[in-house]
Every structure is written in structure tokens, then in C-alpha cells.
Amino acid sequence: MRLLFAAGLWLSAQLPLHAGGFEFEPRMDLRWAGGAFAVSTADFNGDGRDDMAVIQHGYFEVLLQDASGTLGSPVRYGEDGVFYLTVSHADIDADGVQEILLGHAGGLTVYRWNGTGLSIENHPSANACWFMASADLDADGRSDVLCHGRDGDASIYYSAPTGHLGAPVYMQTSAHWPRFEELRYVTQARLKDVTGDDKPDLLLAANTSSTFFVYPHDGVRGFLPGTSYSYPPGYHVRSGSIEAVDLDGDGANEVIVTMPCNTPCAAILVYEQDATGHLALSRTLTTHDIPRALLAYDFDGNGYQDLLVGHSGWMSVGLYKGSANGLSQGEHRFQVPVEAFPEGYSLGDLNHDGYMDLAVANSFGISLMYGRPGHPIANDLDGDYVSDVLWRRVTGANVAWLSADSTTTQTIGFADPAWQAQATGDFDGDGVGEVFLRNTTTGANQLREAGSAPTTITAVSNRDWQVVGAGDFDGDGQSDLLWRNARNGANVIWKSAHYKRQQSVRGVTDLRWQVAGVGDFDRDGRADILWRHATSGRNAIWRSAHFRTLQPIRAVTNIQWQVQGIGDFNDDGADDIVWRNVGTGMNTIWLSADYGNQQGVVAVTNTNWTIAAVGDYDGDGVSDLFWRDEQTGSNTVWFTADRDFQRPEATVNSMWNVVR
Missing domain, CATH: 2.130.10.130 (Integrin alpha, N-terminal)
Known part of the structure; x- marks a missing residue:
């Protein structure tokens, strides 16, 4: 043959x-x-x-x-x-x-x-x-x-x-x-x-x-x-x-x-x-x-x-x-x-x-x-097609654990505490992720990439506007910024993080509706917005960030159930939703955002543990869970969301926080 x-x-x-x-x-x-x-x-x-x-x-x-x-x-x-x-x-x-x-x-x-x-x-x-x-x-x-x-x-x-x-x-x-x-x-x-x-x-x-x-x-x-x-x-x-x-x-x-x-x-x-x-x-x-x-x-x-x-x-x-x-x-x-x-x-x-x-x-x-065009790899800050974990210290330092490995680190520069890291993404499509930072005092904005000087982008002096997510909403292989006004519920997308390349998004004046995550749930190559209502527990998806494509999904009225990550956990090309009950420690994954198609995840009843980040930390195309104990500072990775395939990492004190 x-x-x-x-x-x-x-x-x-x-x-x-x-x-x-x-x-x-x-x-x-x-x-x-x-x-x-x-x-x-x-x-x-x-x-x-x-x-x-x-x-x-x-x-x-x-x-x-x-x-x-x-x-x-x-x-x-x-x-x-x-x-x-x-x-x-x-x-x-x-x-x-x-x-x-x-x-x-x-x-x-x-x-x-x-x-x-x-x-x-x-x-x-x-x-x-x-x-x-x-x-x-x-x-x-x-x-x-x-x-x-x-x-x-x-x-x-x-x-x-x-x-x-x-x-x-x-x-x-x-x-x-x-x-x-x-x-x-x-x-x-x-x-x-x-x-x-x-x-x-x-x-x-x-x-x-x-x-x-x-x-x-x-x-x-x-x-x-x-x-x-x-x-x-x-x-x-x-x-x-x-x-x-x-x-x-x-x-x-x-x-x-x-x-x-x-x-x-x-x-x-x-x-x-x-x-x-x-x-x-x-x-x-x-x-x-x-x-x-x-x-x-x-x-x-x-x-x-x-x-x-x-x-x-x-x-x-x-x-x-x-x-x-x-x-x-x-x-x-x-x-x-x-x-x-x-x-x-x-x-x-x-x-x-x-x-x-x-x-x-x-x-x-x-x-x-x-x-x-491929989805930008979540939190890939060194361009190796494997996700990394980004840490920010309250004093302003930024450090990445490459492939979520605490023994392999990379500095992403320093920004004083007035700067808040609000999103990561590959905004220029070069395969290397950038960190979006917003100055909570002045409204200035910048992108930071490892080994490069900060790139200043258009300031937004109205501090009611905050970035609540990033994803490739138009399928061009570059991440876009999703902005939401915390006072009036207006929304807008900056394509490739450019102010002059805006995409209008339907406003949502009920501020209890919050962006719970961004992911491509229908495998069409364009990111979708996952909305969750903070008091009623209703959920909805806007395909490609369009209100006209709104798709209600199963409500979860118990608000102790929280969305703690988005990723592809079964390697089918569609993103899935990771849920955690912050009261009981139960966990589950909705494959392709479908309540009727769930993947079980072992419960972690110690509720000090949170899913701090989701990414593909071994580059196999399947998302993994990065867990952090907020009280002790312990950290571990569950590959493919499986407790039996985990890798403990170094303990990090509470002065450091994981940037989602």
C-alpha cells in the first residue's frame, strides 16, 4: 500500500x-x-x-x-x-x-x-x-x-x-x-x-x-x-x-x-x-x-x-x-x-x-x-499555540506562567496599580497574545506584549465604559474588544482593538444582564456572547454578538451556579461552558452551551478552590482547568477537566491574581 x-x-x-x-x-x-x-x-x-x-x-x-x-x-x-x-x-x-x-x-x-x-x-x-x-x-x-x-x-x-x-x-x-x-x-x-x-x-x-x-x-x-x-x-x-x-x-x-x-x-x-x-x-x-x-x-x-x-x-x-x-x-x-x-x-x-x-x-x-482563520489561542502570550496563565500583582507587576508551568515564566512588563488588566487576546493576528490594560483613573488604554513596549490605543475618558470580554467576533483571526457601559447598558465592539473599526451591539439597559463569557458555541468561526441574568438566572447567547441571533438557553435559577470558564473540552471545535456551584462545590460542563449535553466534572467541595482560568495548557486542542485555592494560594491544573490527570503547581500568595 x-x-x-x-x-x-x-x-x-x-x-x-x-x-x-x-x-x-x-x-x-x-x-x-x-x-x-x-x-x-x-x-x-x-x-x-x-x-x-x-x-x-x-x-x-x-x-x-x-x-x-x-x-x-x-x-x-x-x-x-x-x-x-x-x-x-x-x-x-x-x-x-x-x-x-x-x-x-x-x-x-x-x-x-x-x-x-x-x-x-x-x-x-x-x-x-x-x-x-x-x-x-x-x-x-x-x-x-x-x-x-x-x-x-x-x-x-x-x-x-x-x-x-x-x-x-x-x-x-x-x-x-x-x-x-x-x-x-x-x-x-x-x-x-x-x-x-x-x-x-x-x-x-x-x-x-x-x-x-x-x-x-x-x-x-x-x-x-x-x-x-x-x-x-x-x-x-x-x-x-x-x-x-x-x-x-x-x-x-x-x-x-x-x-x-x-x-x-x-x-x-x-x-x-x-x-x-x-x-x-x-x-x-x-x-x-x-x-x-x-x-x-x-x-x-x-x-x-x-x-x-x-x-x-x-x-x-x-x-x-x-x-x-x-x-x-x-x-x-x-x-x-x-x-x-x-x-x-x-x-x-x-x-x-x-x-x-x-x-x-x-x-x-x-x-x-x-x-x-483559526480562533486566537486563549492566553497564548508567547506564540507557541499553547495557553499560558497570566498573573498580576497588586503592585503592578505582570508575569506569565508559560503553559501554566510555574517553573517557566515570562515577564509582561510593569504597570502601576491604576492600570487594570481587563482582557487578553491576539489583537493583531500574529499568533502572540497581548494584554489589554485600562487605566481606572484616566481612562487611558494600552496593549502589552511580552518583550515589546506598550502600545497606546484610543483612550475612553468615561470610566463607565469597561471591557467585559474579548473574542474574534468577525472571524478574521484577530481578537476584538467587547465594551459595556456600566451605567446605561450600551455595548460596542472594537475590531482588532481599533477604536475606528467599531461594530455596533444592541444595548441592554437592564444592568443585571452580565456578560458571563465569550466563545464560539456554534463552530462557525465567530465568537458569541454568553449573557447571564444576575437575579433571575436566565441565560442567552448572541451569535456573533448580534441581538437578532439571540438564542435563549436553559435558565439556572440557583444563582450559586456560576460560569467559571469557556473552552472546548471535547475537541469538537465548539466552545463549552464550565459551571461551578460556589455553595456546594459541584461542577459541570455544558457541551456547546447545551444543558442537555453535559460532561461531568468531579466535585470540589472545598469552595475556597475556584476555576481561575481555562486554557489549552498542553496544546492538544482540548481545554484544561486551572484551579486556585484563594485561601492557601495552592494551584493545580486538571488536564481535559479530569481530576485524575492533574499537575500541581507552585503556591502563590494573595498579592497575586490570575487574569482571566
């Missing part, structure tokens, strides 16, 4: 069309009878829009994207007596349009756009083409193609000045498949520079071998003899996938392989060059079960490569976010059907909105996950 990722070779060279947060929408399934087992996405007809090619039962179909950003009806292609094994794409004639590459037992077939449709070109070989990769091997500006069979037999097709592929040049490698039970085996090739000479090397991984292989470029157009790299002792499984990407921004690619087993064996292994020029294991990332697919791309446009991981058999793909500090420790997982051995992943902008989308071939057909 093949894993197909060559599309990522072309995509990784492109710049994203945006910068800011990123996430995938819930999947959409395009069903093919009998399913699909390979997919490739790129611009096949030169109109600047990405299209999709899908292999099913030996033939393939092409779906062209139209001017509305919609994939059209599939058009079938095939050859008599030829069963296609794999699909990819490359620009072999350097005209800016991607050709479709199809491997089969007799070699390689190329389909190229002729102005009205696709023309076929056959390139026979003595070797089969079970999997492939492409790159410019001879530095002529055109892509060349490497095909690999099951017995270490490779064929290299060089692009000629005519823009067509020449006869294959044969090469022997050490990547073999056994003849029996072929569908159990996964192999992948990459053509990327990992030796530092700016020429593509050949990387091979096969889960039939306890090593991966690197064949350095020979400086002309071929490869030198390969070097094998053994996996660390103790790992009894082998990677069939491999990726090379610059994770730390130093200009050199690291090599990434996986250990496709169940936790705690499951791991992502990162290798980088040492002083001798050899690759050495530099980092091991924990990951979800059975990681078999790897694909790198800068999804959020921050200048650092992110890593997409497919978990076969677990209906999910995970995303590790890249930053100046390398990959995030945590993995944000998205639900999508994948087979026990996923055979096809490809990235492309399939609706022409400037965000990268993911296509996955599976037994349904193709599952599409469209990219969109």
Missing part, C-alpha cells in the same frame, strides 16, 4: 496568502462508490485555481475548480489494461501549470492540459512505479520525477528542454517490500536537501526496514551511495513515512520520521545534522496513536513550517504548529476518516479563499477539510 505526499513538495515552496491563526473546518465527504485510494491537488489547467485528481479502481478522475471556488463534476480518464497505483503532480515543462503524474506497473503516465482538456503521454519503464517524488535534480528549472518499485528498483525521468520526460535512468536502492501481504507495507520517498548543499537528496523510509535512508545528491543530477540511519533502541516498529523541513528557521532541513504504534510508544522523531555532517536524533515528540502520515506546510503564515500528522485507524489528523521555538509540544487533532494505512493526503486551496485545504482519500471517497 502506498502513502502519497508528493503534492506537498510543490506546496511547501509557495507562500501562504494570509498570516494569523489557522484551523480546519469540520470535514465534508465526497463519496465515490468503493472509495478512493489516492489523491493529488494542484492547478492542472492554468487558471490559478487548484483542482483535484483522484484514483479509484485503477482509473482516475479529475475535478476542476470553477470561478465560484467550487469543484466541478468528476471527469474520468484511463488506459486499457493499465491499473494506476499512485498519483502526484509536477511542473515538468516549467510553464506554471502542474502536470498529473500516474504510476503503474509499466512505468509512468503524464496527463497535461492542452487548452481544452488533458492529453496523455506514456513513459514505459522496466520498473513499476508504486510511489514517487519530484524535484529539479539537474538545476535546469524543470521538475524531474523519481519512481520507485517494491524491490529497490527506482526510475528517474529527467525533463528535457522540450518539456517532456526522457527515457528512465535506473537506480537501485535499499528500500524493499516483501512479496507476501503487500497491503501491509508503507513506503515513501522525498526529494529534499538535508545535506546543506541546496541540492535535493533522496530520502526513503519503509516500514519493512529498521532504518531510513539518505542518498546525497552527487552535484550533477544523480545520487551518491546512501547512508542508513537506525531508529533508537527500544522502538519495535518502523516508519513508512518521512518528511524534511526547516523547523527552527536556521535554513537547514531536519528529517522527521514516525513510530507508528500506540501510546506510549507512538512518537515523532526529529533528526538534524551534527558537526560531522551526519543526522542525529535531536528531539522526540509525543503524539497520538499510530502516526503514519507526515506533511509540512506553513498553514498559519507565520513564516515557520507546521507539521500535519495522520493517525491511521483513529479517524484523525493532528497539527503541530511551528514557531521560532520549533514545533509546538501539543497536537491539535481534527476528526477525519482515514484507513488503517492512509493512502492519500494532499494539500491545495480548493475553494480559492487563500487558506490551505486538506483532501484525504479513504473508503468513503474523499474527505475535504477546508482551512479557515
Whole structure:
């Protein structure tokens, strides 16, 4: 069985069309009878829009994207007596349009756009083409193609000045498949520079071998003899996938392989060059079960490569976010059907909105996950896509516990006690959170970011106006400020914390209605306002902060029940409400703000304990609870709101308060 990722070779060279947060929408399934087992996405007809090619039962179909950003009806292609094994794409004639590459037992077939449709070109070989990769091997500006069979037999097709592929040049490698039970085996090739000479090397991984292989470029157009790299002792499984990407921004690619087993064996292994020029294991990332697919791309446009991981058999793909500090420790997982051995992943902008989308071939057909601006990560003050806990001292100091870890701190500057921290958010969309502070004496306002001077924003001298929440109300990937007038009940939103970019919000003159929280409860990419009436216990949600979308939710007339946080506790992309009874210590979570769909939380009958903050403190995409004992100063984290998975933190005296 093949894993197909060559599309990522072309995509990784492109710049994203945006910068800011990123996430995938819930999947959409395009069903093919009998399913699909390979997919490739790129611009096949030169109109600047990405299209999709899908292999099913030996033939393939092409779906062209139209001017509305919609994939059209599939058009079938095939050859008599030829069963296609794999699909990819490359620009072999350097005209800016991607050709479709199809491997089969007799070699390689190329389909190229002729102005009205696709023309076929056959390139026979003595070797089969079970999997492939492409790159410019001879530095002529055109892509060349490497095909690999099951017995270490490779064929290299060089692009000629005519823009067509020449006869294959044969090469022997050490990547073999056994003849029996072929569908159990996964192999992948990459053509990327990992030796530092700016020429593509050949990387091979096969889960039939306890090593991966690197064949350095020979400086002309071929490869030198390969070097094998053994996996660390103790790992009894082998990677069939491999990726090379610059994770730390130093200009050199690291090599990434996986250990496709169940936790705690499951791991992502990162290798980088040492002083001798050899690759050495530099980092091991924990990951979800059975990681078999790897694909790198800068999804959020921050200048650092992110890593997409497919978990076969677990209906999910995970995303590790890249930053100046390398990959995030945590993995944000998205639900999508994948087979026990996923055979096809490809990235492309399939609706022409400037965000990268993911296509996955599976037994349904193709599952599409469209990219969109991501929610700003709650209280992420250092840009690592993991929430932090912000402390403010009554004397004016501000300190963050990175990832809620009391041993890893960061100073956010000093502001005298007249300044009140009223909100946090990513107001400029750069992935690093800022703290909004308001001067309770003068009405001055400012944003503070770690390591930067304060940014002054428009003052509001009327001190009846206070910020009561922050969230991305318009879905642009940047946090906005929600203001409420404590005297007359007027409300307004400053988009991206800009006074001149206001959004009017219906006033609520009954001041007993209070903003209890802000979150995206309907998973539409826009923050909603949760209102709670202080005396009657009624509750309501304003979708995207609009009164006209008001949705009453179950009243809680016992006002000892208080909303103590908003977060996504079941990783479904919708925010949930955390409730705590301050009289009894009972706790519960309303999933998607639905009283009828509750998640139990262990009671904490000592009511000195409060949920001081909610955030994703391990970066796994699931929110956690940060508890504080207001009397003793003790603190602890409950991961995924589960008491059995907690991490005690340092005790902090009452001079310090957590900023929600």
C-alpha cells in the first residue's frame, strides 16, 4: 500500500496568502462508490485555481475548480489494461501549470492540459512505479520525477528542454517490500536537501526496514551511495513515512520520521545534522496513536513550517504548529476518516479563499477539510499555540506562567496599580497574545506584549465604559474588544482593538444582564456572547454578538451556579461552558452551551478552590482547568477537566491574581 505526499513538495515552496491563526473546518465527504485510494491537488489547467485528481479502481478522475471556488463534476480518464497505483503532480515543462503524474506497473503516465482538456503521454519503464517524488535534480528549472518499485528498483525521468520526460535512468536502492501481504507495507520517498548543499537528496523510509535512508545528491543530477540511519533502541516498529523541513528557521532541513504504534510508544522523531555532517536524533515528540502520515506546510503564515500528522485507524489528523521555538509540544487533532494505512493526503486551496485545504482519500471517497482563520489561542502570550496563565500583582507587576508551568515564566512588563488588566487576546493576528490594560483613573488604554513596549490605543475618558470580554467576533483571526457601559447598558465592539473599526451591539439597559463569557458555541468561526441574568438566572447567547441571533438557553435559577470558564473540552471545535456551584462545590460542563449535553466534572467541595482560568495548557486542542485555592494560594491544573490527570503547581500568595 502506498502513502502519497508528493503534492506537498510543490506546496511547501509557495507562500501562504494570509498570516494569523489557522484551523480546519469540520470535514465534508465526497463519496465515490468503493472509495478512493489516492489523491493529488494542484492547478492542472492554468487558471490559478487548484483542482483535484483522484484514483479509484485503477482509473482516475479529475475535478476542476470553477470561478465560484467550487469543484466541478468528476471527469474520468484511463488506459486499457493499465491499473494506476499512485498519483502526484509536477511542473515538468516549467510553464506554471502542474502536470498529473500516474504510476503503474509499466512505468509512468503524464496527463497535461492542452487548452481544452488533458492529453496523455506514456513513459514505459522496466520498473513499476508504486510511489514517487519530484524535484529539479539537474538545476535546469524543470521538475524531474523519481519512481520507485517494491524491490529497490527506482526510475528517474529527467525533463528535457522540450518539456517532456526522457527515457528512465535506473537506480537501485535499499528500500524493499516483501512479496507476501503487500497491503501491509508503507513506503515513501522525498526529494529534499538535508545535506546543506541546496541540492535535493533522496530520502526513503519503509516500514519493512529498521532504518531510513539518505542518498546525497552527487552535484550533477544523480545520487551518491546512501547512508542508513537506525531508529533508537527500544522502538519495535518502523516508519513508512518521512518528511524534511526547516523547523527552527536556521535554513537547514531536519528529517522527521514516525513510530507508528500506540501510546506510549507512538512518537515523532526529529533528526538534524551534527558537526560531522551526519543526522542525529535531536528531539522526540509525543503524539497520538499510530502516526503514519507526515506533511509540512506553513498553514498559519507565520513564516515557520507546521507539521500535519495522520493517525491511521483513529479517524484523525493532528497539527503541530511551528514557531521560532520549533514545533509546538501539543497536537491539535481534527476528526477525519482515514484507513488503517492512509493512502492519500494532499494539500491545495480548493475553494480559492487563500487558506490551505486538506483532501484525504479513504473508503468513503474523499474527505475535504477546508482551512479557515483559526480562533486566537486563549492566553497564548508567547506564540507557541499553547495557553499560558497570566498573573498580576497588586503592585503592578505582570508575569506569565508559560503553559501554566510555574517553573517557566515570562515577564509582561510593569504597570502601576491604576492600570487594570481587563482582557487578553491576539489583537493583531500574529499568533502572540497581548494584554489589554485600562487605566481606572484616566481612562487611558494600552496593549502589552511580552518583550515589546506598550502600545497606546484610543483612550475612553468615561470610566463607565469597561471591557467585559474579548473574542474574534468577525472571524478574521484577530481578537476584538467587547465594551459595556456600566451605567446605561450600551455595548460596542472594537475590531482588532481599533477604536475606528467599531461594530455596533444592541444595548441592554437592564444592568443585571452580565456578560458571563465569550466563545464560539456554534463552530462557525465567530465568537458569541454568553449573557447571564444576575437575579433571575436566565441565560442567552448572541451569535456573533448580534441581538437578532439571540438564542435563549436553559435558565439556572440557583444563582450559586456560576460560569467559571469557556473552552472546548471535547475537541469538537465548539466552545463549552464550565459551571461551578460556589455553595456546594459541584461542577459541570455544558457541551456547546447545551444543558442537555453535559460532561461531568468531579466535585470540589472545598469552595475556597475556584476555576481561575481555562486554557489549552498542553496544546492538544482540548481545554484544561486551572484551579486556585484563594485561601492557601495552592494551584493545580486538571488536564481535559479530569481530576485524575492533574499537575500541581507552585503556591502563590494573595498579592497575586490570575487574569482571566
